[in-house]
Amino acid sequence: MSIWFYVGIIFLAIELLTFGVVSIWFALGAFLTIFFKNLSLEYQFYIFVVCSLISLVLFRQISLKYLKGNSKELNRIDEKIVKIENIDIRGNFIIYTVYLDGKLWEAISDERFNLGDKAKVKSITGNKLVLIK
Numbered sequence: 001m002s003i004w005f006y007v008g009i010i011f012l013a014i015e016l017l018t019f020g021v022v023s024i025w026f027a028l029g030a031f032l033t034i035f036f037k038n039l040s041l042e043y044q045f046y047i048f049v050v051c052s053l054i055s056l057v058l059f060r061q062i063s064l065k066y067l068k069g070n071s072k073e074l075n076r077i078d079e080k081i082v083k084i085e086n087i088d089i090r091g092n093f094i095i096y097t098v099y100l101d102g103k104l105w106e107a108i109s110d111e112r113f114n115l116g117d118k119a120k121v122k123s124i125t126g127n128k129l130v131l132i133k
Contacts (some may be wrong), residue, residue, distance in 0.1 A: 004033040004044065019062050025056040100127065107131045 008030035010025040028054030036047050088095040093108040098119070109131040113119055119131040 002034045002037050002042075004030045004037075007048075021060065023061070026052045027053065028055045049055075064089065096131065098131070100129070105129050 005076060006072065008027045013025035014023040015021075015027060026048075029048045029050075032051040033044050033048040036044055039047070074094075093110060094112060096107045096113060098105050098107045100121075107119075107129040108125070108129070109119070111131070111133055113131070113133070117133075119133060121129050122132045123130045
């Protein structure tokens with residue numbers, strides 16, 4: 001087997017272990033370099049670099065557009081929340097489980113809400129909504 005096959009497999013493994021499109025371009029370059037096995041290793045390396053860069057330039061923006069999707073759904077600032085449940089206190093914050101657009105979210109606030117109170121999303125910290133009255 002060609003060394004480029006193993007290089008491609010390594011880059012595919014890295015791609016599977018990371019979040020986002022990171023090393024698939026190098027895997028593609030390595031797999032394309034297999035077709036040039038009759039050339040010297042130096043020329044194969046140049047072909048690998050050129051194929052990887054071309055695939056990176058041509059396909060990165062397109063793939064990110066389709067993988068990222070529509071990010072409007074994540075913009076929850078100033079949204080109104082009606083249903084609040086499961087109150088828990090951790091440190092200085094009160095943890096809530098809220099329903100927003102039919103989805104379950106974890107929310108934090110330094111203000112106290114009762115079941116069924118209305119709240120407004122002030123910001124998003126990590127994967128939690130920050131609520132205000």
